[in-house]
Amino acid sequence: MSDHAHSEILPVGGTDTVSTAWWGMACLIATEAILFVYLIFSYAYLGSQHDGPWPPSGAPSLKLALPNTVILVCSSFLLGWGVREFRRRRDNGRLALFLVGTIVLGTAFITIQGFEWAGKPFAFSTNAYSAAFFILTGVHMAHVAVGLLMLVMLLVWTLMGRFGDAHHEHLALGALYWHFVDVVWIAVFTTAYLVPQFS
Amino acid sequence: MSAQVETIGSAQRRKLLGIWETAPGLYGWLASVDHKTIGIRYLCTAFFFLVIGGTEALVMRVQLAQPELKVLSPDAYNQLFSMHGTTMMFLYALPMLSGFSNYLWPLMLGSRDMAFPRLNALSYWVFLFAGIFLYVSFPLGQAPNGGWFAYVPNTSLEYDPGINMDVFALGLIFLGISTVVGSANFIVTLLRCRAPGMSVNRLPILVWGTLTASAANLLAVPAVSLACAMLWLDRRYGTHFFEMSGGGRPLLWQHLFWIFGHPWVYALVLPAMGIVSDALPVFCRRPLVGYTLVAISTVATMILGFGVWVHHMFATGLPVMSLAFFSAASFVIAVPSAVGVFAWIATIWTGKPHFTTPFLFFAGFIMLFVIGGVSGFMTASVAFDWQLTDTYFIVAHLHYVLLGINVFPVIGGIHFWFPKMSGRMLDERLGKWTFWTMFVGFNAAFFPMHVTGLMGMPRRVYTYPSDMGVGWLNLLSSVGAFVFAVGVLLFLINVAKSLRAGEPAGNNPWDAPTLEWATTSPPPVYNFATIPQVASRYPLWEGRLKESDERSIIGDAAPDGMVLDRGKETIGVTPLDAEPNVVLKMPGDSILPFLLSIGMTLLFFGMLGQMIWLMVLGAVCEIVILALWLTPKPHAAEERVEVYE
Numbered sequence: 001m002s003d004h005a006h007s008e009i010l011p012v013g014g015t016d017t018v019s020t021a022w023w024g025m026a027c028l029i030a031t032e033a034i035l036f037v038y039l040i041f042s043y044a045y046l047g048s049q050h051d052g053p054w055p056p057s058g059a060p061s062l063k064l065a066l067p068n069t070v071i072l073v074c075s076s077f078l079l080g081w082g083v084r085e086f087r088r089r090r091d092n093g094r095l096a097l098f099l100v101g102t103i104v105l106g107t108a109f110i111t112i113q114g115f116e117w118a119g120k121p122f123a124f125s126t127n128a129y130s131a132a133f134f135i136l137t138g139v140h141m142a143h144v145a146v147g148l149l150m151l152v153m154l155l156v157w158t159l160m161g162r163f164g165d166a167h168h169e170h171l172a173l174g175a176l177y178w179h180f181v182d183v184v185w186i187a188v189f190t191t192a193y194l195v196p197q198f199s
Numbered sequence: 200m201s202a203q204v205e206t207i208g209s210a211q212r213r214k215l216l217g218i219w220e221t222a223p224g225l226y227g228w229l230a231s232v233d234h235k236t237i238g239i240r241y242l243c244t245a246f247f248f249l250v251i252g253g254t255e256a257l258v259m260r261v262q263l264a265q266p267e268l269k270v271l272s273p274d275a276y277n278q279l280f281s282m283h284g285t286t287m288m289f290l291y292a293l294p295m296l297s298g299f300s301n302y303l304w305p306l307m308l309g310s311r312d313m314a315f316p317r318l319n320a321l322s323y324w325v326f327l328f329a330g331i332f333l334y335v336s337f338p339l340g341q342a343p344n345g346g347w348f349a350y351v352p353n354t355s356l357e358y359d360p361g362i363n364m365d366v367f368a369l370g371l372i373f374l375g376i377s378t379v380v381g382s383a384n385f386i387v388t389l390l391r392c393r394a395p396g397m398s399v400n401r402l403p404i405l406v407w408g409t410l411t412a413s414a415a416n417l418l419a420v421p422a423v424s425l426a427c428a429m430l431w432l433d434r435r436y437g438t439h440f441f442e443m444s445g446g447g448r449p450l451l452w453q454h455l456f457w458i459f460g461h462p463w464v465y466a467l468v469l470p471a472m473g474i475v476s477d478a479l480p481v482f483c484r485r486p487l488v489g490y491t492l493v494a495i496s497t498v499a500t501m502i503l504g505f506g507v508w509v510h511h512m513f514a515t516g517l518p519v520m521s522l523a524f525f526s527a528a529s530f531v532i533a534v535p536s537a538v539g540v541f542a543w544i545a546t547i548w549t550g551k552p553h554f555t556t557p558f559l560f561f562a563g564f565i566m567l568f569v570i571g572g573v574s575g576f577m578t579a580s581v582a583f584d585w586q587l588t589d590t591y592f593i594v595a596h597l598h599y600v601l602l603g604i605n606v607f608p609v610i611g612g613i614h615f616w617f618p619k620m621s622g623r624m625l626d627e628r629l630g631k632w633t634f635w636t637m638f639v640g641f642n643a644a645f646f647p648m649h650v651t652g653l654m655g656m657p658r659r660v661y662t663y664p665s666d667m668g669v670g671w672l673n674l675l676s677s678v679g680a681f682v683f684a685v686g687v688l689l690f691l692i693n694v695a696k697s698l699r700a701g702e703p704a705g706n707n708p709w710d711a712p713t714l715e716w717a718t719t720s721p722p723p724v725y726n727f728a729t730i731p732q733v734a735s736r737y738p739l740w741e742g743r744l745k746e747s748d749e750r751s752i753i754g755d756a757a758p759d760g761m762v763l764d765r766g767k768e769t770i771g772v773t774p775l776d777a778e779p780n781v782v783l784k785m786p787g788d789s790i791l792p793f794l795l796s797i798g799m800t801l802l803f804f805g806m807l808g809q810m811i812w813l814m815v816l817g818a819v820c821e822i823v824i825l826a827l828w829l830t831p832k833p834h835a836a837e838e839r840v841e842v843y844e
Contacts, residue, residue, distance in 0.1 A: 010770075011837045014781040020314045020391050020771065026384035027417060037422035038458070042425070042451060043442070049448050056446075118693070125437035126444030135440075153826055160832045170831050 015169055025173045031179045032143070036184050039139060040191050043132040053068055055129045057121055059196035064116040068109055069189050072144075077107035078184040079151075083175045086168065092158050097172075098157040098187075102178070106148045115139060140188050147181045148173045209726055212728050214764050219311075219725040222788050229789035231261030232316035233724055233804025234287040236301025237621060242613070244327055245295035250607075250687070251334075252286035255279045257684055260644075262679040266665035276661035277362070278346040282337065284347030285367065286469070289374055290330045292605050293412075294472040297322075297381055298613060300409040302620065303386070306715035307403050309394025309731040309753075311769040314387040314691070317789050322381035324796035327373035332803060336366045341368035346659060348460070349430065351441040351452045355432040365414040365434060365807055373803045375424040382413035390774040394714070395761075396733035396751070397777045403713055404487065405495045408473030409462070411501045412466035418505075419462040426455035433807060450515060467601065469497055471608040472539055476560045478615045479543055480526075481711040482558040483550025489542040491559060496535030503532040513584045515630050522581045527581035536572055555709075562612025563638050567603025568764060569595060589659070597644045610690060611636070618695070618708045620721045623701030629693045637686030643679025647672040661699035694764070712737035717753040727753070729760030730770050737797065760839050770840075782838045796823045 014130070016022055049055040082098025117137070122130040154174045157163065163171055221231040231237070259279050261272040272281065299320065305312055313319045336342050344363045345354035389410050391404075398715035402410075408514060428687045429440040430452065439445025441452050480487045509517060543565050552558060572594040578584045587593060610633070617625050651669045654656075663669060707716040716739060718727055731753040737739050738751035754760055760768055763782065771781035800819025804810075 007841045008779075009837050010779065010782050011422060012782045012835050013784060014771070018771070018781050020387050020783060023387040023390055024318075024383060029384070031379050031417045031574065032422055034418045038422045038425050038455060040427070042455065042598075046440070046446070046448060047450055049252050049450075050446055054730055104640050124432075125439070126445070128439045128448070128637060131432070131438040131447070135432070135438075139500050149822060150241075153829070157831060162833075164833060170829070 015172065019169050021169050021173055022176075025176055029177070032180070033184070034062065035139070037188060039136045040187065043136050044133050046128045050128065054199070055113060055133070055196055057129070059199075060133075060193050062193060062197070064112055064119075065189065065193045067187065068116070071105050071112070072109045072182050072185050075102045075109070075178050078102050078105065079134060079175050079178055083171060085088045086163075086171065086180060092161055092163065095163075096155060096158050099151055103151050103155065106144060106151065106178075110134060110141060110144055110148070113137070114167075136188055136192055140185060143184065145183045147178045150177060207731040208209070211762060211764065212723070213814065214231060214723045215725065217373065218764065218767050221724070221725075227788060229793045230320075230790045230794070231787060232312070232320045232786060234301050234305050234316065235312050235321060235620075235722065236300050238300075239299055240323055241294050241298030244299075244300055244323075244330070245291050248290035248330060249295070252283050252291055253684060253687065255283040256288070257656050257680055259283065259716075260677040262661060263663075263673050266663050266667070266675065268662060271661060273661045274344065275340075275792075277659075278337075278340070280659060281343045281346050281367075284345060285370075287462070287601070288347050289371065292467040292601065293378065293463075294326055295605070295609055296409065296412070296467070297326075298386060298403065299474065299609075299616070301381075301471060303616065304388060304406065304409070304664075306619075306718065306726055307406060307713055308388075308392065308397055309714045309727060309733060310388070311726050311730075311763075312392070312785055313384050314390075314392050314783075315384045317786050317792050318380055318384050320497055321792035321795055322377045324385065324793050325377035325380065325799060326374065327532075328796050328800045329370055329803075330378060332373055332807075333366060333370035341366070347457060347510050347772070349452075351430065351449045352432075352443070354430065355442060362807065365431060368431040368434070369803050369807055371427045371801065372424045375420045375639070376799065378416050378420050382416040385409055385413040386417070387775050391768060391771045391781075392783070393772050393777050394727075394731045394733050395770065395772055395777055395779045396731075397772070399775055399777075400491070400493075401733060402738040404476035404493055405470060405473035407497045408470035408476075411497050412469050415462040415466050415501050415504065415671065419459045419466075422455045423459035423518040426452055426459070429455075429818070431806075450512075453515065454508070457511045458505075458746055460499065460511065461508040461528055462504045464600075465501050468604040468718040469500065471605045471612075472497070474542060474615075475564055476539070476606045477713065478612060478711075479559055479561040480546050480550070481615075481709050481763065482553045482555055482561075483546050484553070485546065485550040486712070486740070487542060488545040488549065489538070489803040490736065492538050493542045496538040499535040500520065500532060503528060503535070505671040507532055508578060509841040510584070513581050514588045526579055526581050533572065533576050533579075536568075537816050538570060538611075555576065555614075556625070556627055556634055557611045557615040559631065559634040559638075560607050560614065563613065563634065564603060565835055566608060567641070570646075571599030571603050575600060587652060589657055590652035591656045591658055594658050595645050595652060598648070602641060605638075608633075613690075613694075615709065616702030616715075617697070619715060619720045619722070621698055621701070623697050623705055624704050624708060625693050625697045625701060629689060629696070633686050633689040633693060633708070636689055637683055640679050640682030641683070644676045644683055645679070647675045647679075651676075651831075659701070660673060707739065711742070712740035714738055714753065727760075729754050729762055732760055733742070757792035761841065780841075782840060784834055789828075791824055791828045795821065795828070798824060 011018065013019055078098060079102040082095055085098065086095040124130055124134045151174060154171055157170065221227045221233055227574060259276065262268055272496050313704055340360050341363050341365055347361060349364060349367055352358060389406065432438040439447040441447045441449050475494055476487055478799065506528045507525055509521060512528045513522055540782060578593065578596060614625050614630055651672045656663055656667060656669050704720045707717055715730060717724055732751060734749040734751040735746060737744060738753060741750050752760055763769060767785040769777045769785060769789055771782050771783045772779050798817050798820030801820060802814055803816055804815030
């Protein structure tokens with residue numbers, strides 16, 4: 001094989017928009033995002049067609065939901081900070097600490113949201129509002145749970161030293177998904193908690 | 200010199216074969232991630248479902264052949280028409296096109312596989328298991344019985360007890376996973392896995408069609424999955440999404456279903472139109488007229504397709520303003536469709552048509568599309584629709600569009616690409632018999648339904664009174680349906696015969712212009728020994744079209760192009776201009792997709808039986824398998840790519 005004219009050096013796999021995995025995650029996020037659009041549409045449709053006040057039981061309390069929102073947003077910033085630090089220093093130990101912090105905040109979110117649910121004066125099967133409310137917040141909770149599983153796996157791989165110099169796409173994509181879950185919460189929170197305060 | 204080139208070629212091919220070949224035996228069969236194997240599996244499975252759905256239709260046509268027959272009970276008829284619709288819409292039409300695209304994309308694009316080969320295998324296995332799931336209650340006489348559209352409150356627990364509609368709701372969510380996964384794979388494949396030089400203005404129209412359909416699926420399927428989840432929750436957990444007494448709204452179902460349903464209908468036809476746009480010109484001995492316009496109108500159809508869903512709901516009492524808007528949008532969508540029709544007619548008109556079997560299927564498609572398009576245009580008018588909705592006129596319309604734009608191009612497309620897939624030609628004489636039998640049978644079956652519909656015969660009802668005067672028209676439809684079925688049978692006979700004794704095809708039997716015809720028939724597992732370098736839209740016709748002096752380099756034997764033989768690799772390119780910018784490591788055989796789909800099946804059966812332990816078992820399987828699947832594997836940061844010139 002001596003007659004080739006030249007050769008080029010190309011990255012293997014690549015990072016960010018060069019890697020196919022990044023585009024795969026973008027597709028996943030697109031389809032999940034539209035799912036939340038349909039969830040919010042359903043909530044709004046049932047509300048718009050409803051006779052009498054919506055929500056029937058009055059606007060939901062912000063006592064738990066508001067601090068919980070702050071917790072989730074903080075978890076996103078913490079993770080973003082951790083990923084940046086890792087890109088600069090390649091320090092697995094520090095990354096693990098950031099991941100543990102994010103997991104703790106995410107778990108706190110789920111727990112507090114669980115208390116918030118338990119305090120509701122209605123159940124899933126009470127009426128159209130309860131159905132729309134629980135499916136919207138419930139599907140979001142499921143996404144937080146999946147995000148947490150991803151973070152746990154990232155933590156395991158970090159402790160195993162799987163992320164070397166060139167291979168931290170997993171980390172970047174896991175973080176991307178977690179940010180997505182948090183951004184969606186802002187939309188869910190606005191729909192289900194903030195808007196009813198003004199109606 | 201040429202002898203030396205030959206030896207380099209064969210050594211290189213042996214090496215590539217060693218890297219790419221699937222393991223033998225049962226393991227290899229379950230673990231294969233080769234896009235060609237998966238594509239053919241898709242085609243065969245979808246065709247199997249076509250035969251099942253067709254058989255259901257024939258049984259219904261026996262029942263409807265004469266007024267007041269008692270061949271089927273009303274309940275059996277409900278299950279049959281529901282399963283016929285569900286099977287054809289979900290288990291035949293899109294998977295069939297996915298089969299074509301899975302098989303053809305990497306070959307047409309000059310790549311070695313799809314972007315995510317394991318995801319590709321997963322999408323097939325999930326499709327297969329979801330198809331089985333949807334049929335699991337059929338032998339018990341408990342099959343879905345609320346139509347493929349499953350309108351509430353007819354499908355609520357109160358009016359439809361039994362597991363019938365639970366199977367439907369969960370089955371569609373299950374199948375939706377396959378659709379979304381497959382769509383994401385197509386989108387990323389298009390963006391990344393092409394040959395250098397295969398820029399967006401050189402893509403075959405089939406690629407445009409499947410890309411558009413995939414993008415739409417990604418955005419539309421969650422609507423029906425959500426609606427089905429709500430239906431299941433209403434039925435089994437007493438929620439009130441659709442149930443009036445608790446403030447629910449039945450129309451929410453229709454909105455969600457048709458927000459999905461109408462883009463879905465276009466997803467079933469756009470790739471099939473792409474088949475015609477790519478294959479018809481081969482038999483007219485000229486490039487497609489208006490390539491750019493056809494590509495743009497493909498995308499435009501889909502964008503408009505997201506804004507017409509209410510035309511399925513004209514008779515539900517929505518505000519007049521809303522009806523006017525959606526009626527207008529439904530009229531406008533005729534424009535991009537007409538662009539395609541005129542482009543195909545102009546291609547035939549200005550070309551030198553060769554009347555081969557595929558040509559006949561494609562030309563027949565144009566005629567059926569025009570008839571179906573015109574009846575669709577008619578029902579886009581609210582006033583007209585109010586007269587005809589829920590009559591056989593709509594049945595005629597939807598069969599003209601779905602069989603006309605999906606089945607005819609698909610059978611034509613199989614005649615066209617069968618030589619590439621099998622290395623053998625289909626029998627031409629039998630092929631022409633197939634076409635004429637199917638074409639005559641189809642029109643005899645469905646054209647009279649326009650008339651029965653105008654005479655007021657309602658659809659979805661198991662029989663009709665004799666004084667309606669539509670008995671002879673229905674008899675004609677029934678006879679036509681059986682003639683059509685004979686046509687399908689002739690096709691199957693042709694396939695079976697030609698697989699064994701067909702004429703050897705050679706690389707390019709039709710003298711076609713696109714990349715898939717540059718490699719052997721059937722292609723080697725690695726598709727191209729060296730990655731092609733594409734210089735025009737019609738790489739194999741450059742010599743005679745003389746559009747420019749540049750020539751594509753497609754060396755399968757000669758060493759000219761990237762070899763990429765340091766492991767299972769292909770090249771990744773920039774999304775628009777297709778400049779190579781990354782080496783993509785491809786996964787080898789993997790049993791994980793199969794196992795993941797088994798885990799999913801457990802989960803869905805757990806949900807169907809409301810067995811918590813089975814749901815948990817399925818979910819735990821999923822988590823463990825996904826963790827294994829996604830485990831990071833170490834690889835070099837960069838690689839020197841040999842480019843031979």
